[in-house]
Amino acid sequence: MKTQIIESMTSNTNREKTAAAYIRVSTETQKEKGFSPENQRSLAEQYAEKKGWILDDNMIFEEAKPASTILGKQFSEENLIENMYNRPELQKLLQLAGYKRFKYLIVYTRDRLSRSVAETNALDIFFKNFKIDIHYTKDGENLNFKDDKMNRFMHIVLSSLAEFEANTISMRVKAGNKSCVTKGYWPGGREPYGYIRKPIDEDDSKRNHFTLEISNFESNVVKTIFEYYINEGLGYKRIADKMNKEYGPYWTKNKIESIIKNQTYTGHIAWDRRGGRRTHNKHENPILSNLLKDATIINEDQWNKCVELREQRSKLRDPHYYTTPFILKGKLICAKCNSIMKCKNYGKAKGSVYRCCIKSSNGRSELIIKKELVENLFIETLNKILNFKNLDNLFETYYNEFNNKHNKAKTFLKCINDKINEIQNYKTKIQSLIKDETDSDIKEILRSEKAILSNLYEKYQQKKSKLENSLKKQPFSKETFIESLSNFPKNFNKLERLDKRLFIDNYIDKIIVNKINKQLSMNIIVKPYKFI
Known part of the structure; x- marks a missing residue:
């Protein structure tokens, strides 16, 4: 891959005049708000022309990916490129930077590169090591203080705000989804196999006004899968093999596992089972709706039996242990x-x-x-x-x-009670600070905490x-x-x-x-x- 990139860039020999541009959008809403790839590309080309730089089409890297990060993972210039596995175009850009193929990087705003302070700092160090200057096309993003320390300070502040905004959006989305689930609505995304989405009101097309309705054929298939798992003691792979013989080449081990582990089939819509793209952990206690009798495919006893079998098999790590x-x-x-x-x-x-x-x-x-x-x-x-x-x-x-x-x-239990009291004291102090604080930005940070x-x-x-x-x-x-x-x-x-x-x-x-x-x-x- 590195060789192909180098060979494709041989036409640009004057590094001091060569620029690269990075364009990123993650949602349709961002396109509507003026963050569209076309808009970012146009601004980057205008900026390069104004500066007298060379910005070829093959030096413009565009992708539609979220700037998500893995919590707790340390970033450094040594493993930075590997950290960007979920953004292949940025990986290519970083590799070209390592080969010193360009002098200037043009980006619309800071949050197009990253919404994480740790990741932003790692990117800064990486580009500085190869003497690459980052320029932003949006007004107010470029810092021109005479004091370098002030520039650095403001850069950290703006990066922190970008991360804070991402976390705030995530919290609001989670709160909205949680509210949907507690009301018995489907929170969005693809419905589980065995169900179809049904509007609460025929004339209502809003995302959070859908519930789940059983698909007769698919629900019977789901029941068969649970029977194979509970009554015959088959593992995910063996169930998939058996289903492929009976229903065609559609089933995989992962598909079977996703069905066996989905509590929604008990008639309780289960949400937040897997965390999100920023938290790749599986939650032991997902948010559950009240019982939807019309959406019940398996009963509670069957589900509890599945949970028991999964726990035992996960310890034994032997798919044929019970068969x-x-x-x-x-x-x-x-x-x-x-x-x-x-x-x-x-x-x-x-x-x-x-x-x-x-x-x-x-x-x-x-x-x-x-x-x-x-x-x-x-x-x-x-x-x-x-x-x-x-x-x-x-x-x-x-x-x-x-x-x-x-x-x-x-x-x-005593340790947990101590921890609960400690958290409650922190919450009381923060509530007091929110009440006395006059700055709206600081208030928002305190509310988030x-x-x-x-x-x-x-x-x-x-x-x-x-x-x-x-x-x-x-x-x-x-x-x-x-x-x-x-x-x-x-x-x-x-x-x-x-x-x-x-x-x-x-x-x-x-x-x-x-x-x-x-x-x-x-x-x-x-x-x-x-x-x-």
């Missing part, structure tokens, strides 16, 4: 070497086995057990444990674990509410505990394979197996605290 025919996979421990036994299918001739990963001098595994043999022994041993009358030690383990978690939750604190306050309150609810739980009585252990797997053999895997994953910590003189022995270690 494997080896129900003891990952739990069976060799007593000789204390390692997890591997699963191996040798085909019809030798069948399936669990084998130790440690090999002896002759190259064979220390312990190899047929799958059916060890799984039958597990079921027999499990029934003995659960039907055994004296479960004092098991109950004691459960009770101690419950108390440990309870105490940790109390400590964490207050809004950020309010958002943080709300998140801590949500965490506090969750902890308080968990602290209300009481440990099982000994009788209830024994009854729970005894009743759940009474018909273990009749359970579906997925349910067997779920039971083992939730309640069994490990299974230690040994073979002495062809006689198998087994010790099952349960995780009773999972009953909380």
